[in-house]
Amino acid sequence: MGEIAVAKETGAQPGAVEVDFRAIDDLIFTRFNGDKENIIMILQALNKEYNWLPEPVLNYVSTRLDIPLSQMYGVATFYSMFSLEPRGRHLICLCTGTACHVRGGQIIKERLEAHLGIKPGKTTEDMRFTFETVRCIGCCSIGPVAKIDEKVYSRTNSAAILKALEGYT
Amino acid sequence: MKIRSKDDLDKIRSKVHDSLYSPPCLKINVGMATCGIATGAQDTYNKALEIFEKEGVSVAKTGCMGFCEQEPLVDILAPGKPRIVYRHVTEDKIQEVVESYQKGEYPKKSILGQMKDPRSVLEDDIENPLRGAVPINGIPFLEEIPFFSKQLKIALRNCGYIDPDNIEEYIGRGGYFSLFRCLNEMEPEETIASIKESGLRGRGGAGFPTGIKWEACRKAEGEKRYVMCNADEGDPGAYMDRSVLEGDPYSVLEGMVIGAYAIGSNDGFIYVRHEYPLAVVRLVETIKQAEAYGLLGSNILGTGFDFNIKISTGAGAFVCGESTALMRSLEGKVGRPRAKYIRSVEKGYRDSPSTLNNVETWANVPPIISKGAQWYASLGTEKSKGTKVFSLVGKVRNTGLVEVAMGASLRTIIFDIGGGIPRKREFKAVQTGGPSGGCIPEDYLDTPVDYEHLAKLGAIMGSGGMIVMDRDTCMVDLARYFLEFLQEESCGQCVPCREGIKRLLEILTDICAGKGKEGDIELLEALSDTVVKTSLCALGGTAPNPVLSTLKYFRNEYEAHIYDKKCPAGVCKELFYYEIDEEKCNGCHICFLRCPQKAISGEKKKPHTIDQEKCIKCSICYQSCKVDAIAIR
Ligand SMILES: Cc1cc2nc3c(=O)[nH]c(=O)nc-3n(C[C@H](O)[C@H](O)[C@H](O)COP(=O)(O)O)c2cc1C
Numbered sequence: 159m160g161e162i163a164v165a166k167e168t169g170a171q172p173g174a175v176e177v178d179f180r181a182i183d184d185l186i187f188t189r190f191n192g193d194k195e196n197i198i199m200i201l202q203a204l205n206k207e208y209n210w211l212p213e214p215v216l217n218y219v220s221t222r223l224d225i226p227l228s229q230m231y232g233v234a235t236f237y238s239m240f241s242l243e244p245r246g247r248h249l250i251c252l253c254t255g256t257a258c259h260v261r262g263g264q265i266i267k268e269r270l271e272a273h274l275g276i277k278p279g280k281t282t283e284d285m286r287f288t289f290e291t292v293r294c295i296g297c298c299s300i301g302p303v304a305k306i307d308e309k310v311y312s313r314t315n316s317a318a319i320l321k322a323l324e325g326y327t
Numbered sequence: 328m329k330i331r332s333k334d335d336l337d338k339i340r341s342k343v344h345d346s347l348y349s350p351p352c353l354k355i356n357v358g359m360a361t362c363g364i365a366t367g368a369q370d371t372y373n374k375a376l377e378i379f380e381k382e383g384v385s386v387a388k389t390g391c392m393g394f395c396e397q398e399p400l401v402d403i404l405a406p407g408k409p410r411i412v413y414r415h416v417t418e419d420k421i422q423e424v425v426e427s428y429q430k431g432e433y434p435k436k437s438i439l440g441q442m443k444d445p446r447s448v449l450e451d452d453i454e455n456p457l458r459g460a461v462p463i464n465g466i467p468f469l470e471e472i473p474f475f476s477k478q479l480k481i482a483l484r485n486c487g488y489i490d491p492d493n494i495e496e497y498i499g500r501g502g503y504f505s506l507f508r509c510l511n512e513m514e515p516e517e518t519i520a521s522i523k524e525s526g527l528r529g530r531g532g533a534g535f536p537t538g539i540k541w542e543a544c545r546k547a548e549g550e551k552r553y554v555m556c557n558a559d560e561g562d563p564g565a566y567m568d569r570s571v572l573e574g575d576p577y578s579v580l581e582g583m584v585i586g587a588y589a590i591g592s593n594d595g596f597i598y599v600r601h602e603y604p605l606a607v608v609r610l611v612e613t614i615k616q617a618e619a620y621g622l623l624g625s626n627i628l629g630t631g632f633d634f635n636i637k638i639s640t641g642a643g644a645f646v647c648g649e650s651t652a653l654m655r656s657l658e659g660k661v662g663r664p665r666a667k668y669i670r671s672v673e674k675g676y677r678d679s680p681s682t683l684n685n686v687e688t689w690a691n692v693p694p695i696i697s698k699g700a701q702w703y704a705s706l707g708t709e710k711s712k713g714t715k716v717f718s719l720v721g722k723v724r725n726t727g728l729v730e731v732a733m734g735a736s737l738r739t740i741i742f743d744i745g746g747g748i749p750r751k752r753e754f755k756a757v758q759t760g761g762p763s764g765g766c767i768p769e770d771y772l773d774t775p776v777d778y779e780h781l782a783k784l785g786a787i788m789g790s791g792g793m794i795v796m797d798r799d800t801c802m803v804d805l806a807r808y809f810l811e812f813l814q815e816e817s818c819g820q821c822v823p824c825r826e827g828i829k830r831l832l833e834i835l836t837d838i839c840a841g842k843g844k845e846g847d848i849e850l851l852e853a854l855s856d857t858v859v860k861t862s863l864c865a866l867g868g869t870a871p872n873p874v875l876s877t878l879k880y881f882r883n884e885y886e887a888h889i890y891d892k893k894c895p896a897g898v899c900k901e902l903f904y905y906e907i908d909e910e911k912c913n914g915c916h917i918c919f920l921r922c923p924q925k926a927i928s929g930e931k932k933k934p935h936t937i938d939q940e941k942c943i944k945c946s947i948c949y950q951s952c953k954v955d956a957i958a959i960r
Pocket residue numbers: 528529530531532533534535537557558559560561562645646647648649650651683684685686688689790864865866
């Protein structure tokens with residue numbers, strides 16, 4: 159799961175983010191009782207807050223919870239929802255689960271790749287979209303499905319998704 | 328209010344009876360699980376509130392009834408009137424639907440059916456609330472339409488019938504009487520004996536007998552014991568756990584408290600995947616309410632028994648559904664499975680005795696206690712008791728969640744309940760068990776579905792995903808698809824899985840790209856054998872199943888790819904091209920209009936042609952042709 163590539167990826171503009179260390183403190187100690195076992199949930203909250211996990215954030219959490227940075231990287235790279243690179247303003251999440259796959263999900267994927275000019279897991283240069291694939295969001299009966307930010311598009315096709323993208327700036 | 332006695336439960340039950348079954352005025356239930364919301368149910372709900380609330384109509388949300396194909400589903404009831412379920416009720420249709428109901432007009436095309444008897448399996452002690460209602464002529468009973476008539480709902484008993492955020496409605500449907508009975512009238516050992524006798528087996532995939540697991544955990548040495556619910560539901564194409572959590576979360580909670588009591592545990596976890604945000608929201612509410620009613624937390628039902636539940640969300644790793652990986656993930660670690668010779672029931676979470684069961688398994692527990700082990704054991708087949716929920720998806724008409732007694736045939740599920748394949752196409756195969764499962768061809772459609780029979784066919788029950796495929800699915804590509812999934816999800820700690828899956832995938836990718844060569848099939852088989860025998864956990868151990876089962880039943884398709892360099896299903900792009908059959912083409916022009924490459928030319932009413940140079944094989948023309956004139960060559 160790509161652990162080796164991490165060091166390089168986290169080099170992405172570390173100085174560009176503003177980190178509110180006090181808020182991180184509150185999160186760790188008030189919401190999660192300063193319990194190391196909650197590290198995954200803490201990172202989930204931070205990933206949501208920042209839209210990715212900037213290096214200073216990881217560093218800080220590592221020090222405060224006394225978890226070696228290497229172990230934190232292990233966790234942050236093992237679980238696919240964490241991003242060690244900045245992500246775009248909108249998240250396109252295309253389901254490539256089996257039910258969506260047999261209903262043409264693959265074709266939507268190819269057309270999205272061509273349209274956005276990026277592969278899944280990547281962000282467009284203008285930071286407008288991050289394109290990710292997910293293996294099932296539990297809407298298999300109304301597939302193929304894609305999620306743009308929080309909205310689910312069901313029984314969709316490539317033309318409809320490309321059209322929908324226009325609404326996200 | 329803290330519930331302390333059976334009387335308290337009875338009081339709530341009779342209090343909510345009316346709002347559930349005979350509301351003082353019109354009531355609109357909108358199915359609002361994630362699937363319903365994705366098809367527009369939230370807008371329908373909002374609109375209904377906006378228009379009708381001021382008239383005194385009550386608008387409520389429920390979970391999903393299972394017939395997702397027809398969503399958004401709206402269920403309308405009023406005193407003395409028939410109870411009707413409407414389909415495809417989007418925002419723009421709700422007003423018309425409700426007004427016609429009020430006028431006593433029942434437009435057939437928007438009606439799924441009228442209810443005959445809304446009671447759950449736990450309510451045979453009350454009379455059918457609809458016994459007095461006069462049925463409407465010409466409208467089928469919901470319970471008699473093919474999708475529902477062969478189902479038996481135990482785990483899904485309340486989905487679509489209650490407001491999942493209202494604990495009183497759960498009690499109104501006979502909920503929490505089982506817990507009351509356990510804590511007050513049954514010893515923990517008796518509870519375990521009952522679950523053992525029922526024959527309940529784990530619904531998360533492996534089918535391990537639940538009672539035996541509980542007993543081993545109770546007997547294991549340790550100061551603290553833990554009880555957990557596996558709601559990681561990683562099998563793509565299966566969503567029954569989501570539906571239960573979103574439609575009837577209390578059934579899982581009640582099951583877990585019963586399990587905790589039987590095992591002797593005071594702390595539990597629900598591990599939910601983060602892809603299910605609504606399920607998490609509903610669970611949090613559920614836990615809060617259960618605590619407020621004294622049905623969770625300390626001194627449950629006044630008996631002195633304490634049990635707390637914490638929710639933990641997965642972070643997107645399929646392997647964390649595996650029991651030992653899940654427990655490590657709960658400890659805040661990387662979710663790598665552990666060798667099985669150390670048993671989780673002895674040393675699981677924090678090295679303490681731990682019991683992990685699947686969502687559906689837990690939801691089955693309260694009915695077993697209420698209705699008795701004998702009753703449960705009378706359903707199903709010799710070794711697979713009770714019912715199983717399947718998610719019937721893919722190329723099938725009635726997609727949705729169906730719950731049938733074990734032993735129903737694949738044909739019953741796919742053709743009677745599922746209505747067969749859309750567009751009059753032929754059935755090709757059904758994939759069961761997700762990435763660890765296999766593909767079953769037409770010849771075996773009469774196989775009764777239970778743990779043993781599916782395993783015999785080289786597939787598995789798994790968590791209950793049933794993905795139906797027609798001629799448009801290439802079996803080699805499907806095997807490649809699953810291996811690609813598993814390669815991404817392998818935790819990587821053992822070589823056979825990490826490297827073996829990768830090699831298998833490379834071979835399959837080559838075959839799909841037209842670079843297959845003689846000996847590939849044999850190599851796939853030999854490699855599979857090694858991966859199966861030497862992987863540490865079941866992810867690797869079952870990873871070759873999709874390859875082996877497609878090789879078993881669709882070997883000719885592999886051969887066509889390797890030797891003829893053809894993909895008969897028209898999926899592997901290097902191995903086919905589209906051509907318009909002049910005899911069949913009626914020149915309707917639709918492909919011309921839809922082709923994104925402008926590769927199709929032809930005048931209206933005359934046969935069209937495809938420019939192979941421009942064609943990207945996106946399949947849009949193939950999918951849209953009404954007369955099947957686009958041929959795969
Ligand atoms: C790779 C892998 C993934 C699994 N994913 C799940 C899952 O998502 N949900 C689940 O309930 N069980 C899953 N299981 C099965 C669990 O390991 C375990 O058997 C099950 O949760 C036990 O509960 P049960 O006895 O009630 O089925 C998975 C197993 C493996 C090997």
